[in-house]
Amino acid sequence: MTGDASLFTNLKSKNSGKVTFGDNNNAKSIGIGDIRKNGETLIKNVLLVDNLNYNLLSVSQLCDKNLYVFFSKHECLILDKNHVILFKGARHNDVYVIHLDKIINSNVKCLTTSIDNPWLWHRRLCHFNIDLIEKLAKKELVGGLPKLKFFRNKICDACQFGKQVKISFKPKNFVSTHKPLELLHLDLFGPTQHASLGGCKYAFVIVDDYSRYTWVLFLVHKNEAFEKFVKLFSKIQNLLNLKIIRLRSDNGAEFKFGGFPEFCDHNGISHEFSVVRVPQQNGVVERKNRTL
Structure with a gap:
């Protein structure tokens, strides 16, 4: 309730009887309306009381409107149901005072910043x-x-991190194998952007470590890798009269599953896998992929 009619934006004359204060004095209610600030409604259904020199807020009526009111030693807060602060008041002696021209939730927009x-x-x-x-x-x-x-008194951390690289692997200038088929490097790449004339988008690359001879097997689907390898296995062993001793590949699912483990165990072939995220350990065939 208030005694200042200039605070209202829409005021209706209404005789609502008398208002009794804490000291048993009373005053006549002569109207009711809404109080706005900067075009935003702050308080609805405020009583205009004749000859009232102060603006008073009823805590019980605020609670009836599903608002939250909190009091502390130095201030009071009024929050909406979403716990957004609507009003903030400071304590002066034994009274908590809220200034309407310092509303916390005022509709202020920042149009530019420099x-x-x-x-x-x-x-x-x-x-x-x-x-x-x-x-x-x-x-x-x-x-x-x-x-x-x-x-130039500082360094951009993001730029420093972005320019960091892994320590390069030292090149291997000698061949550690002594005959063909002693070690085969395997890798599979794809799908490529364009399919081959046979409709293949994957390539299964096999490189012999000793001779660097390369076989490239084209695949329509990745799961064809094991079947293609088995056919090549018999052909090259009969052709060279040698046995495959070791295989080296990455940790692709087509090598760790899909028949490769059982096939290697059955034929006494050792299958070596490179460490995850270290393609340099299978660098012979990775370099061949770049060439292809």
Whole structure:
């Protein structure tokens, strides 16, 4: 309730009887309406009381409107059902005072901002070279980009991480095998962007470690790899009169499952797998893939 009629945006004259205060004095209610601030309704159904010199909020009526009211030693808070602060009041002596011109949840919009932090612009422009950003700003080639001056007193962490690389593997300048078929390197790549004339989008690459002779088997589906390998296995062993001793591949499902483990156990072949995410350990065939 209030005695100031200028606070109302829509006021209806209504005789609602009398209002009794804590000291048993009473005053006449002469109207009811809504109070707004910046076009937003703050409090509805506020009574206009004749000759009332203060603006009073009823805690019980706030609770009836499903609002939450919290009191502490120095302040009080009024929250909506989503626990968003609507009003915040400070304690003066034994009274909690809320200033309507300092509403927490006011409808304020920020239309523009100006930030001249050069390192922020460095991140906004996808970590461009600092000299390039200064040149863009100096020649006004980017709209809205302020003239920046970088102080070379820090390093961009993201740029440092992005430029880090793994320690390169030392090249192997000698062949550790002594005869053909002692070690075969296996890999499968695909699907390729374009299919072959036979409709194949996968390639099964096999490289002999000793001679670097390469077989390329085209596949329509990845699960054909084992069947193709079995046919090639018999052919090359009969052709060279030698036995395959070891296989080396990555951890692809087509090598760890699908018949390869049982086949290797049955024929006494040792199957070696490279460490996960270390393709360099199977680098012979990986390099051949790049050539293909």
